[in-house]
Amino acid sequence: MPVGLIRYSPINLGRWLVWGGFALALVIAPLVFSSGSSLSLLSLMGTMMIFSLSYNMLLGQSGMLSFGHAVYSGLGAFFAIHAINLSSSGTLQVPLTLVPLVGGVAGLLFGALFGYVTTQRSGTAFSMISLGIVELVFACSLMFPGFFGGEGGVSGDRVFGRPFFGISFGPQIQVYYLIAFWLFVSAVAMFALAHTPLGRIANAVRDNPERAEFVGYDPQRVRFLMLMLSAFFAGISGGLAAINFEIVSAENVSAARSGAVLLFAFIGGTGIFFGPMLGAIVGVLLTVMLPEFTKAWLLYRDFFHHDGHVRTGRHGQPDRDEPAPGIQGTDAACAACHAAAGRACGHRSDRVRDADRDDVSAVARRGTWHFLEFVRMERRCYVDACLADRDLYAACRRRIFSATTWRVSGCLGGCAGRA
Amino acid sequence: MSTPALDLKNVRKQFGSAEIIRGVNLAIQPGERVAIIGPNGAGKSTLFNLISGRFAPSSGEILLNGRQIAGLAPSQINRLGLSRSFQITNIFHRLSVFENLRCAVLWSLGYRYSFWHRLSALKVAREVAEQVMESIGLGWRRDTTAGLLTYAEQRALEIGITVAGGADVILLDEPTAGMSRSESDKAVELIREVTVGKTLLMVEHDMSVVFGVADRIAVVVYGEVIACDTPEAIRDNARVQEAYLGGHAPAQEPA
Numbered sequence: 237m238p239v240g241l242i243r244y245s246p247i248n249l250g251r252w253l254v255w256g257g258f259a260l261a262l263v264i265a266p267l268v269f270s271s272g273s274s275l276s277l278l279s280l281m282g283t284m285m286i287f288s289l290s291y292n293m294l295l296g297q298s299g300m301l302s303f304g305h306a307v308y309s310g311l312g313a314f315f316a317i318h319a320i321n322l323s324s325s326g327t328l329q330v331p332l333t334l335v336p337l338v339g340g341v342a343g344l345l346f347g348a349l350f351g352y353v354t355t356q357r358s359g360t361a362f363s364m365i366s367l368g369i370v371e372l373v374f375a376c377s378l379m380f381p382g383f384f385g386g387e388g389g390v391s392g393d394r395v396f397g398r399p400f401f402g403i404s405f406g407p408q409i410q411v412y413y414l415i416a417f418w419l420f421v422s423a424v425a426m427f428a429l430a431h432t433p434l435g436r437i438a439n440a441v442r443d444n445p446e447r448a449e450f451v452g453y454d455p456q457r458v459r460f461l462m463l464m465l466s467a468f469f470a471g472i473s474g475g476l477a478a479i480n481f482e483i484v485s486a487e488n489v490s491a492a493r494s495g496a497v498l499l500f501a502f503i504g505g506t507g508i509f510f511g512p513m514l515g516a517i518v519g520v521l522l523t524v525m526l527p528e529f530t531k532a533w534l535l536y537r538d539f540f541h542h543d544g545h546v547r548t549g550r551h552g553q554p555d556r557d558e559p560a561p562g563i564q565g566t567d568a569a570c571a572a573c574h575a576a577a578g579r580a581c582g583h584r585s586d587r588v589r590d591a592d593r594d595d596v597s598a599v600a601r602r603g604t605w606h607f608l609e610f611v612r613m614e615r616r617c618y619v620d621a622c623l624a625d626r627d628l629y630a631a632c633r634r635r636i637f638s639a640t641t642w643r644v645s646g647c648l649g650g651c652a653g654r655a
Numbered sequence: 656m657s658t659p660a661l662d663l664k665n666v667r668k669q670f671g672s673a674e675i676i677r678g679v680n681l682a683i684q685p686g687e688r689v690a691i692i693g694p695n696g697a698g699k700s701t702l703f704n705l706i707s708g709r710f711a712p713s714s715g716e717i718l719l720n721g722r723q724i725a726g727l728a729p730s731q732i733n734r735l736g737l738s739r740s741f742q743i744t745n746i747f748h749r750l751s752v753f754e755n756l757r758c759a760v761l762w763s764l765g766y767r768y769s770f771w772h773r774l775s776a777l778k779v780a781r782e783v784a785e786q787v788m789e790s791i792g793l794g795w796r797r798d799t800t801a802g803l804l805t806y807a808e809q810r811a812l813e814i815g816i817t818v819a820g821g822a823d824v825i826l827l828d829e830p831t832a833g834m835s836r837s838e839s840d841k842a843v844e845l846i847r848e849v850t851v852g853k854t855l856l857m858v859e860h861d862m863s864v865v866f867g868v869a870d871r872i873a874v875v876v877y878g879e880v881i882a883c884d885t886p887e888a889i890r891d892n893a894r895v896q897e898a899y900l901g902g903h904a905p906a907q908e909p910a
Contacts, residue, residue: 433761433777434770436750440758443747450707450745451820452733452762461768 255424262416266409275408276480281520282415283476286422288500288512288519290469295498296506297430298462299442300355301363303494304370305470310489311346311373312339312471314384316478317392324396332394332405336418336475343471344464351463355456358445370491377486389485392478405479415476422469427509429465438462496523658721660685660824660854661706661737666715666725668698668705668878675701676712677878685720685823688855689883690869692862694898698878699858700742703828706856707739708732719824734762738822742829742858744809748802752793752812755801756784759819784819790849791815792841807838811845818849825850827857831864843867874898 265278287309294300316339322328323335330338354365377384384390395406403410429435437458440448445455478484487493496519504515659682668676675698683689691699704710706717708729717725724732747755757774760783766772774780788794791811796804801812814830830846831839843864846855859865865872866886873883876898882889889895 428773429770431774432770432772433766433774434768436754436758436774437761437768439750439754440747443749444745447741447745447747447816448758449729450733450739451759451816452730453768454728454730457768461770465770 258423259420262420265416266412272408275412277520277524279408279412279415279480280524281517282412282419283473283480284497284500284516284520285513286419286473286476287470287497288504288516289423289426289509290466290473291497291501292506292509292512293426293429293462293466293469295501296511297435297442298438298459300358300459300463301498302354302366303363303491303498304366304368304373305466305497306489306491306493307350307370307373308343308347308467308470309339309474309477310377310484310493312343312474313478313484313488314390314474315339315342315471316475317390317482317484318383320392320394320396320478320482321390324393331397331400332479333414335479336472339475339478340468340472343474344468346471347464347467351460351467355459355463358455358459367491367494370489370494373489374486374491377489384486385484387486389483389487391483394479394482411480415480418472418476422472423513426469430509434458434461657685659683659718660687660720661856662716662718662721663702663706664716664718666702666705666712666717668701668710669713675878676705678715679875679878679880681873681880681883683854683856685854686852688850688868688870689857690865690872691856691858691875692860692865692872693875697875699875700828701878702875703739703826703856703858707737707826733820733822736822737824737826738817738820739826740813740817740828740830742832744806744813746801746809746812746816748800750801751798752801752804753784753788753797755812756787756815756819757781759816760784760787760821763820763822783821787815787819787849791845807834807842810834810842814842814845814849818853822853824854824856827855829858829860831859831861839864 266275269275269278287305290309291302291305294302294305316335319328319330319335319338320332323330323332350369354362354369357365378386394411395404405411405414437448437453440451441453441455441458448455448458474484474488477488500515500519501512502515503518504513505511661681661683663679663681666676666679667674679702681689691702693699701710705712705725708724708727708731711726715725716723719732719735719737722735724735724737727735747758750758757780760780764777764780764783766777766780785794785797788797791814793804793808793811793815796808801809804812810830810832814827817825817827827846831842834842839861846857846868855868857865857868869886871883872886872889873880874889874892874895875881881898882892882895884892
């Protein structure tokens, strides 16, 4: 090219518009849908969008149908919640904004470990082996309660350390923006990955693994690398789920969740990059809104939550007879805490009215989503409101952060009885 | 005498109790163009599969530029400078023509399993792919999905993928299978163009293609090479006439 000739490289306007529009949508979505449950919905959508995109790296780009992708996101979630707990207690110093990376690295390591075994085969054999691995990990999660927390899972408090410029990540909107940030970064990274030599050769291996071999590439190595990278992003989504829900249980590594992400990816379309993101949005809406429209929500609830997450005791009634053990606070402190929580938490949810706050079973009848929302907000409310009385907080904290919700209601009941 | 580009020494291949290749000896000099002909079921494709690494020989040696390649994986053999095409079109059917060719050059340019290079920034890869695309005459089909090409275009793409990597030894397995006369003539031109300076081993049934391209012809019958000589000598070889042409050889003029 002669020196002095001006090169004209047009900016890829379309690309800037699309990604800019995406970033803009992420920023203004909570301002448009600003109610409490909408924020939680958006946060859940955010984590599932990263999860679906990472799954499509395997399915749409590399041609590997995996039934066990939740292993990597679930194990990432477990490592993230432990990192949160260790940082809360001061053993580690991982800021909350970087906890998803902990999940990502955990996903990457397990992707390397399990991936080496599973990618020895392709096609149907690979799918079946991945199903076996997820069931194996799920079974292990109930066998090692020290790490996996047994049936109740592992809980944590995402508010620890000093607030960073006033951001404590207690309120849901702050968590949403954290998720949105990681979603944008992960989406950009995965899009870029699709346009690298490895990404393109993964497409070639998807189309014709034999021919790829005869142009110099080892298909097994390509699949292994793609699985590791996909597991990294799945781990990030798991870490964000741990932050969002503050609890991780065996359900995070279940085959049901793997099936859900498979469904989301197919709903949205595996052929285009943004497809699985749309599928995640639609899929989350379906799983959450379904109870609004059908009285058979119990059936679907048990399909999606087959673990101690939502346990309301026998006959669906919270177990009010057993007093919340271990409450040490004084009557006055209990009353003050309860009153403060009542003020703080009264307006939190526009779906859960004050009158029902103490009648947990009534809330439960409204639907799984509202119930989980209620429980989560109650926990957060009580944590925020009861910080004044350290003894009560310490005593209630064990119960508040316990997975089974009847214990939460027991704590509420225990306090309510004395208010 | 220089090292043969490809040297087969007493190669045998057995599938169970059936011995398909029964002691093949063949030495191909660098830059030579050799066509392998023979009746159906003689073991020509099996021979290609043995050389390119799809199967490992039961016994015998295969040497590429003096290096043992018997028993290596196909990807390893390809990296050493041997590339093959397939009788049944084997392309990346969901990628575009340009992407097909770019995938074929990536390893040879040293990018390996890189996920830190932006594809659009790889100028050399793009230029080599475009050059091969022009030489196989598919420049006007650059962004067409490969699975939607016509049959002859797919065969041309197949050849393009084979030569794009810059391998020195090219194996073409029936490149003109299923083509009409005019398409075959174009394919012969293409093969002559893209294999300039390279060693070519070609399985073919079409005699006009064979006589148009080959320096030497090897005749394989029942897993053995019964003759390996110039086209004229092969035409006059009585054994070949009997075994392959059935003893009723019509006088053929080279195309």
